[in-house]
Amino acid sequence: MLYVVGLDRGHGGPDPGAIGPTGLREADVNEGVVQRAEQYLTRMRVRVVRSCARDQNPLQRERREVMLAGGAELVVSIHHNGHTSPDAHGMEAIVYPGERYDSGALAYHLLRRLAVNCNRCDRGIKVKQFTVCNAPIPAVMIEPAFVTNPEEERLLRQDWYLEKAALAIVEGIWRFMTA
Ligand SMILES: [Zn+2]
Structure with a gap:
């Protein structure tokens, strides 16, 4: 399989992102899901380009450029x-305005597989000017759950749950690639 997937972990370094009621940091949850997704994709012989290392928090524009320079053919x-x-x-997906490069279809597949694996309420696909997704390839920001919701924070502390979410994202990418 010749394909290159860009994976961007939101936040990192000094920026924890959202924080849950018992202190769970969004950046740590994001990293846990990205690492697992990278492992699955690598086993499937899909090449992964990460936007930044674990302890970095580059600008959105820089994250996008790193993935494009690395040959990414789609970005999550x-x-x-x-x-x-x-x-x-619940879960939602974000695409950049304009519905370009089939990003809506990628968002659809990601949400469908997350619905099957993680059973969260589907808040749908939102349109926002999120710079990482302003790219000439399919690009989606996915938010599988809320760290600020007590029930979802509890799930997000479980390794098995992160595993299911990561697998759902990989399955969604796979469905999109092979559709
Ligand atoms: Zn975030």
Whole structure:
């Protein structure tokens, strides 16, 4: 299989991202999912280009350029959601305005596989000017759950749950590549 996938871990370094009610840091959850997804993809002989190392937090534009320079043919940026209301929960995908390069189809496949593996409420595909996804290839930001929701934070602390989420993302990428 000749394919190069760009994986972007949201936040990192001094930026923890959203923080859960018992202190879980979004950046750590993102890293856990990205590492597992990278392992699965590598076993499938898909080449992975990461946007940055574990302890780095480059600008969105730099993250995108690193992945494009590395030959990425699609990009998945992995974040987890946060909200001031602890009730907010579920998964969503974000694409850049314009619905270009089949990003909507990639978002659809990611959400479908996450629904099967992780059984979170589907908040759908949102359109936002998220710079990492402003690229001339399919590019999606995925937020599989809210770290600020007590139930989802508890799930996100479990290795088995991160494993399921990572596998769902890999399966979604695979469905998109082979559709
Ligand atoms: Zn984030």
